[in-house]
Amino acid sequence: MSNRPDAERSKRIMVGLSGGVDSAVAAHLLIERGHAVSALFMKNWEEDDDPGYCAAAADLADARAVAERLGIELHTVNFATEYWDHVFETFLSEYRAARTPNPDVLCNREIKFAAFLDHARALGAEAIATGHYARVTHDAQGAHLRLCADTEKDQTYFLHLLDQEQLAQARFPLADLKKSQVRARARELGLANAEKKDSTGICFIGERRFRDFLARYLPDQPGPIETPDGVRIGEHRGLAFYTIGQRQGFGVGGKPGRPERPWFAAVKDVARNRLILVQDTHHPLLMSSVAHTGPAHWIAGHPPGEWPFRCRARLRHRQPLQGCEILAGDQAGCRVHFDQPQRAVTPGQSIVFYRDDECLGGAVVLQSDCAA
Known part of the structure; x- marks a missing residue:
């Protein structure tokens, strides 16, 4: 080799x-x-x-x-x-x-x-x-x-x-x-850029606020912000402007009795245009044991073995590799079962698969099942 x-x-x-x-x-x-x-x-x-x-x-x-x-x-x-x-x-x-x-x-x-x-x-x-x-x-x-x-x-x-x-x-x-x-x-x-700061984020957004940039292309679609038990605590400007796990930018105050605890975006209910917030960083609504994906891309051109097979995965850059089992996979997508519940499994983000030190490929997360 x-x-x-x-x-x-x-x-x-x-x-x-x-x-x-x-x-x-x-x-x-x-x-x-x-x-x-x-x-x-x-x-x-x-x-x-x-x-x-x-x-x-x-x-x-x-x-x-x-x-x-x-x-x-x-x-x-x-x-x-x-x-x-x-x-x-x-x-x-x-x-x-x-x-x-x-x-x-x-x-x-x-x-x-x-x-x-x-x-x-x-x-x-x-x-x-x-x-x-x-x-x-x-x-x-x-x-x-x-x-x-x-x-x-x-x-x-x-x-x-x-x-x-x-x-x-x-x-x-x-x-x-x-x-x-x-x-x-x-x-x-003697390169002049030896100490140049690493670029972060997306070039076309740069230093501006992400929401301000996105608003140039997507209209506001306001809807209610609610707690898991259905209590309305505010209004969002459009589900597109929030991501799962986000902990600020909601414009809501503390819940009575727990005013100092931060809120986290846990569920984007597209059908009812609701954004559901929780006040526990590991709330069950933020934790997922199974991810459902779109069609997987395999670098080798084919899956690495017979279904089901074990491998490791990461849901975001720099996340430690997580043990998992891919229980099913076809042209429609994969069902990935994690050894340990994962926080803020976010639809639209990539889940990337590894075996030993090899990157096998990956897929886009479509939805996940709560660990609760």
């Missing part, structure tokens, strides 16, 4: 250079290994008139500085149309259905490892690379997506929708490094 399919000979590899430190060091490592490296800066969103939201101009300036420092050619491309059609439209559709999507997962499949891959090939590249923290290995069965050395930064959760063709062409040079080592290498190279 080989951890580096490109180890035998030099390849023409194009790096997705974002302006951040991770992709910069990834490019350097490939140069160090003897590859012919070029870079591509992708603009995936048309900025607002107000500066500071999607800082593409500043990121492009950083990418240019890195390319100049490393002595590599930098190409630029605008994928805003592709992003809107293949990522953002789905993002809005999911919110309209009162679910909470993760656009980064779709962006990786549709933009960074599809549109970018096609563009890189057209420019003569034989493979692409990014600054993701993940590992790919290859054997007779194909490509395998695996956990990287830095468990705190591992990004396989966001890459679980990639397929065999995409992984065969992908390189993740940071697989063996911790983030602290990446920054140290950037300082050694």
